[in-house]
Amino acid sequence: MNHYFVLKPTTIATLALCIAAMAAFGQSRPSPIVTKAGADFDKVDAAPIPNIQDAMSCVQSNAAAVAAVRPDERYLYQFRKGYCELFGAVLTGTSDGFRAAASDFTDAVFSWPLKTVPGPPSALAALISIAHLEQGRMVDAYPDLTREMESILAVSGCPATPIMSPAFCSDLLVTAKVWLGWLAYRKSDYPKAAQYFSASATSPWNSWIAGRIAQQEKRPTEAAEFYRKALDGWAANEKDPNPNVVTLLGPKPDSIAGYYELGVMDFEAGRFAAAIPRFDAVIKAAPKNSYAIFLRARSKDGLQQYTAAIDDYALAVQTARTYEDSSWNIGQAYYHRGLLLYREKDFARAESEFGNAITAAAKEIPVGDLNAWRTMAQVSGSDCGGPLDALESNALASSDQFPKAEAAALVIDCRLKKAMSLEDFLAHETRYAGVLQASKLRDLRNTIAAAYADQGVAAEDRKDPAAAIAAYRHSIEYNPVSPKAHFNLGAIYIEGKSYDLAEAEYRALVAADANDFEAQYWLGQSILAQRPAPERVAEACGFLRRAVAVADPQRKAQYTKALTAAKCQN
Secondary structure (H helix, E strand, C coil): CCCCCCCCCCCHHHHHHHHHHHHHCCCCCCCHHHHHHHHHHHHHHHCCCCCHHHHHHHHHHHHHHHHHCCHHHHHHHHHHHHHHHHHHHHHHCCHHHHHHHHHHHHHHHHHCCCCCCCCCCHHHHHHHHHHHHHHHCCHHHCCCHHHHHHHHHHCCCCCCCCCCCHHHHHHHHHHHHHHHHHHHHHCCCHHHHHHHHCCCCCCHHHHHHHHHHHHHCCCHHHHHHHHHHHHHHHHHHHHCCCCCHHHHHCCCCCHHHHHHHHHHHHHHCCCHHHHHHHHHHHHHHCCCCHHHHHHHHHHHHHCCCHHHHHHHHHHHHHHHHHCCCCCCCCHHHHHHHHHHHHHCCCHHHHHHHHHHHHHCCCCCCCHHHHHHHHHHHHHHHCCCCCCHHHHHHHHHCCCCCCCHHHHHHHHHHHHHHHCCCHHHHHHHHHHHCCCCCHHHHHHHHHHHHHHHHHHHHHHHHCCCHHHHHHHHHHHHHHCCCCHHHHHHHHHHHHHCCCHHHHHHHHHHHHHHCCCCHHHHHHHHHHHHCCCCCHHHHHHHHHHHHHHCCCCCHHHHHHHHHHHHHCCCCC
16 A cells, blocks of 8 residues: 555544443444444554455444434444545545445434434534545535535534544544645645645645745745655655544645656756656656656756657657647647757758647747758758758847857858859858858868969969969968969969069978978079079078988989089088
8 A cells, every 4th residue: 555544533432422322322232233333443443554344344334233223323323334435435545435435424414313412523524525525536526615614614613422532523623624725725825725734733735835835936945945845744644654634534645746846946957867856756656747758858958868858858749649738838849859859960850840849839939940940950951952041041030049150150061062163162251251260261261272273273274374373372362371372383483583482482381381392492492593692502502401301202313413503511
């Protein structure tokens, strides 16, 4: 069993009252039927943990006693029968037992002998209402229950009677107050609920409602502490072999709600590792709670447990659809699942999830963001074959939550990837220079430089040195260390006997790469060709000596011969 229950309404004083009442009615020797009914009731009443069979035996024997005794004695056995039915129903949760108990308690009220003073205790009427509630699940079937229970408490009295002791009567009335607190709690009337719950000072419901009030007043730390205290109290009550009347007949613990609220608080505070086991407990007890599954997915997402989060988002949607849970918008799950799939580069499935989020009208996410994400997944999944113009416009219409810079970079990368001519590259450089990352801009300018260098080579091939020089200059403009442009310019200048200009180009190459031995050789030759002063000759010889380190044998021989011809001193 999940709970241990025990009811003890009778005391020695109560038994004395019963014996006195029977003597007053002239029943000096009870019949075997009555004797068995009394013994069966006492067994149920006295056992710390009664079993179902004992409760059913009590019901049967007291039903027989009702038929066997005089009309003015029936109320006692009707009560006992109802008592055992109620106890059995508490153990099994069956509606039939609760309904039968309410009926028998009602019969006991109507059968109460008029000559008996005092009349039925108020707690008997409270028991009828408690039985009608069926541990809370039938509350909506009795809309006047709050008014009825308040009326009972308004005229409450607990005299000693043959059916219950004053102490048990008082405990039942306290239990009725706790039920009134629960009814107020269901209507979110927390102050009124707290007032009624306070009738049972030790009930965990006091901590629970204090937590709800603290949460409502934006005091989450206090709320969480109250919730934990309530959960601890309910857990202790579950293990108690002798629970009090409020624990047995009062509202059942709201442990699942407690775990849920604590899970939500942990999630909102970013304590994802603490939130997950809370939601696990909720989902285990209430597998239909699709939103708890969604929040567990969000927590796993926050811990970068992406595969598990993707699975939970799908489970949340499936559960919500299966049980037609419209308490939250499943578009949120589609959206967050789409984000993870996109980051996993599963672009086709990501695009599908963003589309589902749009269809589900996920109001929590701006529609502009959903459109932008869907288009970006389409572009990424099609190797830049998607609608780039649409991505640009959708990104502009999105909120700051959408990664606009990432989308812009994707558009630019795709446009550059599709660019085929120097004109395309120049247009993109003009358009995107102000938004490109430094590394991206540098790559683009290097591409433009290479294209200009190729133009220079083409101009040389058609014997147009002026056009070649212009093209190489443009190449250097976009890439100051363009090796092809500097080298070919140097060669053109040497051919045209502009040795000083050639020297400048080869110096640029050597400055960029000290191991460019060919540039070292031509730099030395361009200096010597200018009939330099001795110190400049020495400099040129230095370049020629370094050039000899080249690995290529033919060039090594060429550079060595030039070094010898220059009559460089060792």
